[in-house]
Amino acid sequence: MEQLMDISHVSYSYHTMQGETPALSNINFTVHKGDFLAIVGPSGCGKSTLLSLMAGLLEPEQGSVFLYGQKVSLKGSHTIGYMLQHDHLFEWRTVEKNVLLGLEIQNKLTSETKKSVLGLLKTYGLYKFKDARPSQLSGGMRQRAALIRTLALKPEILLLDEPFSALDYQTRLTVGDDIGAIIKKEGKTAILVTHDLSEAISLGTQIIVLSKRPATIKKIIPIHFPESISALERRNSPEFKDYFNKIWKELNEHE
Amino acid sequence: MNEVSIAQQDFLRSQKKHKRIVHVSRLCIFLLFLILWEGAAQAGAIDSFIFSSPSKVLLCAYGMVLDHSLFSHIGITLFETISSFGLVIVSTLIVTILLWYNKRISEALEPYLVVLNSLPKSALAPLLIVWLGANYTTIIITGMSVAIFGSILSLYTSFQSVDAEKVKLIYTLGGRKYQALTKVILPSSIPSLFSIMKVNIGLCLVGVIIGEFIASRKGLGYLIIYGSQVFKLDWVIMSITILCILACVLYGLISGLEKCYLKQLS
Numbered sequence: 368m369e370q371l372m373d374i375s376h377v378s379y380s381y382h383t384m385q386g387e388t389p390a391l392s393n394i395n396f397t398v399h400k401g402d403f404l405a406i407v408g409p410s411g412c413g414k415s416t417l418l419s420l421m422a423g424l425l426e427p428e429q430g431s432v433f434l435y436g437q438k439v440s441l442k443g444s445h446t447i448g449y450m451l452q453h454d455h456l457f458e459w460r461t462v463e464k465n466v467l468l469g470l471e472i473q474n475k476l477t478s479e480t481k482k483s484v485l486g487l488l489k490t491y492g493l494y495k496f497k498d499a500r501p502s503q504l505s506g507g508m509r510q511r512a513a514l515i516r517t518l519a520l521k522p523e524i525l526l527l528d529e530p531f532s533a534l535d536y537q538t539r540l541t542v543g544d545d546i547g548a549i550i551k552k553e554g555k556t557a558i559l560v561t562h563d564l565s566e567a568i569s570l571g572t573q574i575i576v577l578s579k580r581p582a583t584i585k586k587i588i589p590i591h592f593p594e595s596i597s598a599l600e601r602r603n604s605p606e607f608k609d610y611f612n613k614i615w616k617e618l619n620e621h622e
Numbered sequence: 623m624n625e626v627s628i629a630q631q632d633f634l635r636s637q638k639k640h641k642r643i644v645h646v647s648r649l650c651i652f653l654l655f656l657i658l659w660e661g662a663a664q665a666g667a668i669d670s671f672i673f674s675s676p677s678k679v680l681l682c683a684y685g686m687v688l689d690h691s692l693f694s695h696i697g698i699t700l701f702e703t704i705s706s707f708g709l710v711i712v713s714t715l716i717v718t719i720l721l722w723y724n725k726r727i728s729e730a731l732e733p734y735l736v737v738l739n740s741l742p743k744s745a746l747a748p749l750l751i752v753w754l755g756a757n758y759t760t761i762i763i764t765g766m767s768v769a770i771f772g773s774i775l776s777l778y779t780s781f782q783s784v785d786a787e788k789v790k791l792i793y794t795l796g797g798r799k800y801q802a803l804t805k806v807i808l809p810s811s812i813p814s815l816f817s818i819m820k821v822n823i824g825l826c827l828v829g830v831i832i833g834e835f836i837a838s839r840k841g842l843g844y845l846i847i848y849g850s851q852v853f854k855l856d857w858v859i860m861s862i863t864i865l866c867i868l869a870c871v872l873y874g875l876i877s878g879l880e881k882c883y884l885k886q887l888s
Contacts, residue, residue: 424794448794457788468805472801472805
C-alpha cells in the first residue's frame with residue numbers, strides 16, 4: 368500500500384511559567400493509504416496534541432511529520448482534514464453556508480466545487496436541510512454536516528479528534544457507524560483519537576496504544592474484521608471481545 | 623396539531639388580560655401624574671413659576687414650534703448625538719480589532735483603558751473646550767469620550783470570550799488570523815455589539831448634553847442650562863421631556879435593528 372504520512376521521532380512539550388510538561392516523546396509510525404488508525408491512551412496523555420502536530424497546527428520540537436515526503440506545516444497545502452470534538456457549526460450560517468465555509472476560506476468557492484459539496488449533502492441525506500439553521504438538526508446530522516464541511520476540501524487524510532465524545536451514548540453508536548461508513552465510502556484515510564476502546568475497535572484497521580504522559584507508543588495492534596461488516600456489527604462479533612481484552616491489558620500494563 | 627386545548631386557550635386569555643392591565647396601569651400613572659401636577663399648579667398648591675405645569679410646558683413648546691427654534695435645538699442635539707455615536711462605534715471596532723490582533727498592544731494599553739473608563743468624563747469637558755474651542759467638534763468629542771473606553775473594553779472582552787475551538791476550526795480549514803476575525807470573531811460578537819450600541823446611544827446623549835451645558839449656543843442642553851439661569855423653567859422641563867422622548871426613540875431604533883438581525887437569523 369502507498370505510504371501517505373510518516374511520523375518520525377516526534378517529541379513535544381508544553382511550556383508555562385510553572386515549568387515544562389513533556390507531552391509526547393519519540394513517536395514513530397506510518398500511515399498508509401486507506402488505513403483507519405485509532406489512537407487510544409489514558410486521558411490527558413497527549414493524543415490530541417499528536418493530532419494537532421499531524422495537522423500542522425503545532426510544530427514538533429523534535430522530529431517531523433511528513434505527508435507524501437513533504438514536511439507538514441500550516442502554510443502548506445491543505446490536504447489534511449480535521450474534525451473537532453464539537454461540530455462548531457455556526458448558528459449565523461445556514462447548513463449549506465456552514466459546509467461551504469472551508470472553500471470560502473481558501474477562496475476555492477466556484478460553481479463547480481459548490482456543486483460537488485451539494486452532491487455530498489444529497490448523498491448523505493442533508494440536502495433538504497440545506498437552508499435550515501444548525502440548531503434545527505439532530506446531534507447526528509450536525510456531526511455529519513461537520514464531516515461534509517471537512518470533506519468539501521477533498522482532504523487526503525482525515526484527523527478525527529474524539530468527534531463523538533460530545534454525543535449521548537445511543538447517538539454515539541449510530542453516528543460512529545454512520546461516519547465510519549461515509550469515510551469508507553469516500554475512500555479516505557483516517558486517524559481517530561479516542562478514549563473509548565470499543566469505538567476504536569469498531570472503526571479502526573489498526574490501533575495505536577499510547578502510554579501515560581509523556582506519551583510513547585506502547586503497541587500497534589492490527590484489527591481484522593471482514594470488509595463487509597459495519598461498525599455496529601463489529602461490536603457484536605466474537606473477535607470484538609478478544610481485541611478489547613488485549614488492548615485493555617496493554618493499556619493497564621505497568622511500564 | 624392546530625387544535626388548541628381549552629386549558630391553553632384559558633392560559634392565553636389570562637396572559638392577554640394581564641398584559642392589558644399592565645398597559646392601562648402604565649398609562650393611568652402617567653395621566654394621574656399630569657392631572658395632579660396641572661391641578662396643583664392651577665390651585666396654587668405649587669408655585670408654577672418654579673415648578674411650571676403641563677399646560678405651560680405645552681404652550682411654551684407650541685410657541686417654539688411656531689418660530690421654528692425648537693426644531694433647530696432638537697436637530698443640533700440629535701446631529702451631535704448621532705455623530706458621536708457613529709464615531710464611537712467605528713473607532714471601537716477599529717481599536718478592538720487592533721487590540722485583538724496584537725496581544726502586546728492590548729496588554730500594554732489595558733491599564734490606560736481601565737483608568738480612562740473609570741474617570742468621570744465630565745471632568746474632561748472644560749479641558750476640551752479650552753483645547754478645541756466652543757464648537758460642534760468639542761461637543762461631539764465630549765459625547766465620544768463618555769462612551770468609547772467602556773465600549774472598547776466590553777467589545778474586547780466579547781472578542782476574547784469566543785470559543786477558542788471555533789477559532790481552531792478556522793485554522794484547520796486552512797484559514798489565517800484574518801479569516802478567524804471575519805468568519806468567527808466578528809459574527810459571534812454581533813449580539814454584544816448590539817448591547818454595546820444600546821448602552822452607548824444613551825451615554826453619547828449624556829456626553830453631548832454635558833458638552834452643550836458648557837460650550838454651546840444651541841441645542842437642548844443649552845436650553846436647559848440657559849433656562850435655569852434666567853428662570854425660564856418651562857424651557858428646562860420641556861427640554862428634559864424632549865430628551866426623554868429622544869432617548870426612547872434612539873434606543874428603539876437600535877432595538878428594531880437588533881430585532882431585524884435576529885429575525886434574519888431564524
